[in-house]
Amino acid sequence: MNTAIMVVVVMTTIGLIFGLVLAFANRAFSIEVNPLIHIVEDILPKGQCGACGYAGCMAYAEAVVTDPNVAPNLCIPGKKPIADLVADLTGKKAADIEPRVAQIKCNNGISEAIKKYTYVGVEDCIAASMVQGGPKGCQYGCVGFGTCAKICPFDALSMGADGLPIVDEAKCTGCGKCSLICPKHVIGMVPIGSHVAVLCNSKDKGAKAKKVCAVACTGCGLCAKNCPYDAIKIENNLAWVDSNICLEKCSDPVCLAKCPTGAINPLTVEAKKTAIIQKEAAAKAKKEKLAQKEKTEQK
Amino acid sequence: MEYLTLFMGAVVVNNFVLTKFLGLCIFFGVSKNLSASAGMGMAVTAVMTLSSMLAWLVYSFVLVPFGLEFMKTAVFVLLIASFVQLLEMIIKKQAPALYNMWGIYLLLIATNCIVLAVPLEMAEGGLSFLMTVVYAVGSGLGFGLAIILMASCREKLRLADVPKHLEGLGIAFIIAGMLALAFLGFSGMI
Numbered sequence: 001m002n003t004a005i006m007v008v009v010v011m012t013t014i015g016l017i018f019g020l021v022l023a024f025a026n027r028a029f030s031i032e033v034n035p036l037i038h039i040v041e042d043i044l045p046k047g048q049c050g051a052c053g054y055a056g057c058m059a060y061a062e063a064v065v066t067d068p069n070v071a072p073n074l075c076i077p078g079k080k081p082i083a084d085l086v087a088d089l090t091g092k093k094a095a096d097i098e099p100r101v102a103q104i105k106c107n108n109g110i111s112e113a114i115k116k117y118t119y120v121g122v123e124d125c126i127a128a129s130m131v132q133g134g135p136k137g138c139q140y141g142c143v144g145f146g147t148c149a150k151i152c153p154f155d156a157l158s159m160g161a162d163g164l165p166i167v168d169e170a171k172c173t174g175c176g177k178c179s180l181i182c183p184k185h186v187i188g189m190v191p192i193g194s195h196v197a198v199l200c201n202s203k204d205k206g207a208k209a210k211k212v213c214a215v216a217c218t219g220c221g222l223c224a225k226n227c228p229y230d231a232i233k234i235e236n237n238l239a240w241v242d243s244n245i246c247l248e249k250c251s252d253p254v255c256l257a258k259c260p261t262g263a264i265n266p267l268t269v270e271a272k273k274t275a276i277i278q279k280e281a282a283a284k285a286k287k288e289k290l291a292q293k294e295k296t297e298q299k
Numbered sequence: 300m301e302y303l304t305l306f307m308g309a310v311v312v313n314n315f316v317l318t319k320f321l322g323l324c325i326f327f328g329v330s331k332n333l334s335a336s337a338g339m340g341m342a343v344t345a346v347m348t349l350s351s352m353l354a355w356l357v358y359s360f361v362l363v364p365f366g367l368e369f370m371k372t373a374v375f376v377l378l379i380a381s382f383v384q385l386l387e388m389i390i391k392k393q394a395p396a397l398y399n400m401w402g403i404y405l406l407l408i409a410t411n412c413i414v415l416a417v418p419l420e421m422a423e424g425g426l427s428f429l430m431t432v433v434y435a436v437g438s439g440l441g442f443g444l445a446i447i448l449m450a451s452c453r454e455k456l457r458l459a460d461v462p463k464h465l466e467g468l469g470i471a472f473i474i475a476g477m478l479a480l481a482f483l484g485f486s487g488m489i
Binding site: 007011014018019022028030127 | 357361362365366367377378381384385389391460
């Protein structure tokens with residue numbers, strides 16, 4: 001009986017002492033946290049993608065609330081609604097946020113690719129590209145093991161049948177995580193709704209690029225010469241499309257038909273249709289020309 | 300010599316993780332990369348040492364005089380949980396840099412069996428204050444050693460061709476078993 005009372009007394013005292021110490025410490029060591037940080041963190045998408053340049057949504061919320069120099073529109077997955085909300089909460093001015101999606105700048109699928117060797121190691125692009133730059137003949141193209149699809153926090157990338165990642169534009173928030181992890185830097189971020197894209201990343205000179213890939217951009221410059229709006233430039237043997245000019249001015253992309261290798265590809269459905277028509281027309285014209293040539297030669 | 304035996308015994312021979320299988324939750328949870336596991340090892344060592352010092356004081360000046368040794372488990376659990384809370388508050392206020400490094404681990408340790416094990420063994424073995432400190436530091440370092448070994452194995456595993464059904468925790472347990480087998484070789488040294 002005595003022991004039981006002792007237990008109760010001692011345990012209560014110990015508990016009480018610890019409780020009091022903790023309560024006192026809570027007071028003495030309290031840190032004031034701005035409640036706004038939690039509100040801002042609450043409205044962020046919580047993909048923890050790091051597209052804003054901070055370690056995660058919480059870190060960005062803290063920075064945007066406490067640092068007046070941090071812009072409210074850094075959350076790319078959140079797009080404009082979130083940027084406006086954050087700007088409202090922090091009393092900053094909302095700048096425009098450019099909605100963007102991932103784009104795979106390679107069209108060199110497994111079926112077409114020329115192989116240097118058969119890779120049997122870990123199914124990971126980074127590991128595969130460590131071995132002589134990957135199994136594909138092209139040094140710059142997609143390695144095709146889907147490291148980007150594995151890292152995507154929004155489940156927007158999937159591996160297609162031909163070993164190239166397919167972007168689900170509805171799901172892609174434009175965070176750019178895939179673009180960062182890709183060892184070949186083959187994924188670019190482009191504005192939503194671009195008409196055309198150069199689906200090639202090869203910086204090799206024309207002949208060399210063509211040797212390892214049938215659909216490579218050879219840097220011939222035909223597209224740049226024919227673009228009426230000067231939206232295409234050739235840099236490092238690679239055509240580069242300024243999507244903004246394209247989006248604003250062009251409704252009938254002539255560059256698609258001009259490309260001899262088909263490296264420039266249409267992106268929207270309508271553009272794809274017109275491209276097919278144009279390509280067929282071009283092929284027909286070519287045939288006719290050849291036929292005429294033969295005729296004149298025969299004569 | 301006695302202290303050295305106790306220390307080495309705690310680090311390798313009676314390694315808490317690999318021979319007594321305590322603290323497995325954090326051992327598997329935090330051993331995915333080397334820097335995190337080193338941080339965890341340090342945090343465990345610090346908490347273990349401080350809390351077992353406290354536990355020794357409470358045990359020998361409160362529990363033994365009142366004849367309440369049988370209540371030691373409950374008292375130690377209470378003591379460690381509140382001590383870790385207190386430590387977290389102090390670090391958060393006084394050393395934010397350290398808090399950023401340790402903060403998340405501290406709460407994981409709060410209710411972990413490995414921290415509780417040292418005071419309990421201390422009570423059972425009737426160790427002196429200094430011996431308790433040596434034992435606690437040794438046990439903490441032993442845990443750190445085990446988790447760093449594990450993390451370096453698991454970092455290499457990331458690029459290894461592991462059979463699909465063993466990926467992740469499966470292969471981690473197998474490796475932990477192999478490490479434990481290796482540590483078995485130390486038994487009988489003391």
